Amino acid sequence: MTMLGEHPVIDAMPALFTVADPRLLATRTPDVPPRDREWLVEAAQRVRLLGRGGAAFPVATKLAAVGKGARVVVNGSEGEPASWKDRVLMRQHPDLVVAGAALVGRALRSPQIVIAVNDATSAAALRAAVRRCGDERIEVRHVEHRFVGGEISALINGLNRRTPVPDGVRVLPHERGLGGRPTYASNVETFAHLALLAALGPERYATTGSAGEPGTSLVTLHGTERGAAVLEVPHGIDLSRLVGEHRGPILIGGYHGAWTARTDLVVERPALRAAGIGWGAGVVAVLPERTCPVGEIARVAQWLADQSARQCGPCTFGLPTIAADLQRIVAGGHADRGELSRRIGQVTGRGACHHPTGATGFIASGLTAFDADVRAHLAGRPCGRTTHGVLPLGGGR
Amino acid sequence: MSRLAIDWTRCDGHGLCARLLPEAISLDDWGFPIVGEIGDLDRAVVGTAVASCPRLALRVEK
Ligand code: SF4
Ligand code: SF4
Numbered sequence: 001m002t003m004l005g006e007h008p009v010i011d012a013m014p015a016l017f018t019v020a021d022p023r024l025l026a027t028r029t030p031d032v033p034p035r036d037r038e039w040l041v042e043a044a045q046r047v048r049l050l051g052r053g054g055a056a057f058p059v060a061t062k063l064a065a066v067g068k069g070a071r072v073v074v075n076g077s078e079g080e081p082a083s084w085k086d087r088v089l090m091r092q093h094p095d096l097v098v099a100g101a102a103l104v105g106r107a108l109r110s111p112q113i114v115i116a117v118n119d120a121t122s123a124a125a126l127r128a129a130v131r132r133c134g135d136e137r138i139e140v141r142h143v144e145h146r147f148v149g150g151e152i153s154a155l156i157n158g159l160n161r162r163t164p165v166p167d168g169v170r171v172l173p174h175e176r177g178l179g180g181r182p183t184y185a186s187n188v189e190t191f192a193h194l195a196l197l198a199a200l201g202p203e204r205y206a207t208t209g210s211a212g213e214p215g216t217s218l219v220t221l222h223g224t225e226r227g228a229a230v231l232e233v234p235h236g237i238d239l240s241r242l243v244g245e246h247r248g249p250i251l252i253g254g255y256h257g258a259w260t261a262r263t264d265l266v267v268e269r270p271a272l273r274a275a276g277i278g279w280g281a282g283v284v285a286v287l288p289e290r291t292c293p294v295g296e297i298a299r300v301a302q303w304l305a306d307q308s309a310r311q312c313g314p315c316t317f318g319l320p321t322i323a324a325d326l327q328r329i330v331a332g333g334h335a336d337r338g339e340l341s342r343r344i345g346q347v348t349g350r351g352a353c354h355h356p357t358g359a360t361g362f363i364a365s366g367l368t369a370f371d372a373d374v375r376a377h378l379a380g381r382p383c384g385r386t387t388h389g390v391l392p393l394g395g396g397r
Numbered sequence: 398m399s400r401l402a403i404d405w406t407r408c409d410g411h412g413l414c415a416r417l418l419p420e421a422i423s424l425d426d427w428g429f430p431i432v433g434e435i436g437d438l439d440r441a442v443v444g445t446a447v448a449s450c451p452r453l454a455l456r457v458e459k
Contacts, residue, residue, distance in 0.1 A: 168406035312405030313429035321426070346425045352405045 013091070014084050014220070014228035019241070020208065023216045024089060024096065024192050025232045030199035032099040037063065037107040040194065046202040047214045048270075049194070053152075053187030054080070054256070054280045056269045059194070062174065063104075063184060070108045071178035073185035074101045074115040075155060076122060077143055080254045081303075081394040082283045085218035086188050088230045090122035093192065094129035100191030102135040103198050104184060112178060113138045115188070116155060151353045152185055165311055166353035187281075189218055210236030212270045219267070222285040223390045239265040239284070246286045249293075249369035251391075253280030255300055256358025259369035287390055293373050295387030297366040298326035303393045304359040315356040318347035322363060329374060332382035337374075340367075399457050401432035401443075407454035414455055418446040430455075 018025055035043070045060035053075060074097065078086040090097055097115070105113040115130075117123045117140065126140045143158050151166045156177050158164030177183025193215065197205050206214035213235040221229045224243055231242065240263055243250060249259045252272065257280045265272060269279045287293050305319035322343050328335045341364075348360045367374050373383060401421060410429040415422040421438055423431045435443055435457065447455045 165406070168404035313408060313410045313427055314405070314425060317427035317429075318425075343426065346431070350405065350425075350429070350431075 013088060014230050015226065016088060016092070017226075017229055017231045019231060019233040019237060020216075022232050023196055023208065024093060024189070024218060029093065029095040029099065030196065032103055032195045032199045034106050035103065035198045037068070040104070040107050040198070043197050043202045043205075044194070047197060047205050048212070049190070049197065049215070050213065050269050051186050052189035052193070052217070052281070054253075054278075056273070056279060059186065059190060062186065065174040066108060066182050066184045068109045069182075070110060070174070071181050071183040072101060072105050072108065072110045072113040073156065073159065073173065073178060073183055074113070074188055074191050075152065075185060076115055076117040076126070076188040077155060078118060078281075079151070080256075080281045080283055082220060082222055082254050082285065082392050083281045084220045084228065085230050085282055087119060087122050089188055089192055089218060090117065091125045094122075094125040095132065096192045096195050097188050098126060098129040098133045098135075098138065100193070100195035101138055102133055103195055104191065105135065105137055108184060110137065110184075114159060114178060115140045116143045116159060117141070118143055151355070154353070156183070156185065168311075168352050208234045210234075210266070210268050210271075212236075213268045217267065217279075217282055219282045219284055222283070222392065223287055228392070233267055235266075235268045237267050239267055242267070242284055243286050246288075248286060249366075251283070251285040251362075251366075253278045254283035255304060255362050255391075256280055256354065257283065258361050258365035260365070261369055285391060288388075290385060291388040291390050292330070292383050292385040293366070293370040294326070294377050294383075295330045295385075296389070296391050297363060297370070298323065298330045299387055299389060300391050300393070301326050301359070301363050304355075304362070307355065312351040312356070314347050314350040318343060318350075319356060319359055322347065322360070326363070329377045330382065330387070332377055332380050335378065337378065399435045399459055401435060401447075402456050402458040403430060403432060404454045404456070407452045408450075409452055409454075411451065414446050414450055417449055418442065422446070 041060045041064045049059040050056040076086050076090050101113050123140050123142050130138045153167045154164050173183040173185040209215040216232050216234050219231045249261050251259050272279050302323040305323040308315045310316045325335050325340045344360045344364050347356045349357050412424050412428050414430050415424050
């Protein structure tokens with residue numbers, strides 16, 4: 001299970017940017033008219049709305065899977081340590097998030113709507129927005145634990161006052177969620193998009209973005225000269241526009257994502273998926289010249305290994321072994337790369353949640369993308385650069 | 398095709414299953430079972446392995 005421990009509170013939000021016209025980050029929250037479930041399903045289908053938590057599941061399918069009376073869970077716990085976009089949205093535009101929650105709650109005639117967050121600042125902003133909105137069914141709940149990849153069964157278990165770990169046998173929230181009842185659960189950004197969709201209608205919603213994925217997405221960017229930043233971008237733009245002058249591998253999809261050397265990619269989930277790349281929660285990172293890439297990857301690998309709360313064997317024992325191998329490579333010590341690949345293969349796909357698979361995907365793709373650096377280290381010629389920790393490990397909330 | 402599946406939150410890696418069903422189960426570096434397709438293995442033997450798991454972690458999936 002992936003659980004983050006306590007961190008010192010350094011609560012500086014990254015800078016915000018928008019590429020083209022802002023939607024989610026627009027200054028004014030639009031009026032969101034009530035829409036029924038059929039309208040929402042149909043509209044979400046037309047604009048091909050995909051969930052924003054990481055799995056990019058079609059929103060229309062998920063909404064259609066729950067009947068009237070289903071509970072609603074708005075996941076604002078932002079488990080991905082490098083991601084900031086959800087907190088930016090909740091703090092800067094809490095009314096849009098709450099409008100989305102109320103919209104879905106009304107469409108489903110939900111008796112209960114819970115917005116789960118992991119930081120006090122977002123909780124306060126959302127509570128004030130709930131008071132303005134006046135929908136008394138909406139409850140903002142501060143949850144103690146976050147999960148890489150936003151493992152939903154763990155969050156639901158926590159909300160049901162059980163140990164917040166992923167279930168051994170997968171049960172989806174639309175079958176058994178809050179209080180054991182059918183539940184529509186999605187990421188905060190998804191709800192904000194549903195609010196926009198209800199306000200604009202599918203045609204106007206689709207005036208920005210690409211044909212494959214209309215609309216915009218929030219992105220958290222690390223490692224460029226901007227420092228950490230959150231951007232709202234229309235789908236279809238070149239990924240290279242986000243990283244500016246930078247040349248070198250790009251991390252897409254955060255610490256359960258993958259490094260790629262490709263320069264021809266666009267920001268669009270279906271197109272990226274066709275290229276075998278998951279957009280995850282929208283974290284994009286590059287590494288500046290001054291830092292050791294092998295060290296950066298090893299540091300995140302160690303952190304990923306530390307997140308396992310010892311539920312599943314291969315994840316519990318395998319990830320630390322892999323992280324230790326990487327540490328040896330960083331130090332220019334002896335490590336058998338074939339052995340390392342074999343171990344990576346033995347952890348992939350073997351756990352109750354996606355964590356081991358996501359983690360090994362990050363590590364394996366990083367070793368490939370920075371192959372020349374890895375070889376130099378293995379040949380006993382480490383680059384001599386310091387590991388600056390450009391890739392953040394949680395930090396303050 | 399049926400395959401074996403493991404509830405990883407239950408399995409404690411004692412490896413009994415691999416001893417009972419070496420044709421379909423091997424162990425990884427840490428002693429945890431690597432499972433796959435059952436193929437045309439005798440269902441009774443597979444059933445015995447499943448039933449013998451002390452942690453009830455092993456199951457057959459369609
Ligand atoms: S796979 Fe790892 S992170 Fe996921 S539940 Fe099992 S031990 Fe926890
Ligand atoms: S017998 Fe059961 S507990 Fe033991 S290794 Fe096999 S699956 Fe795991």
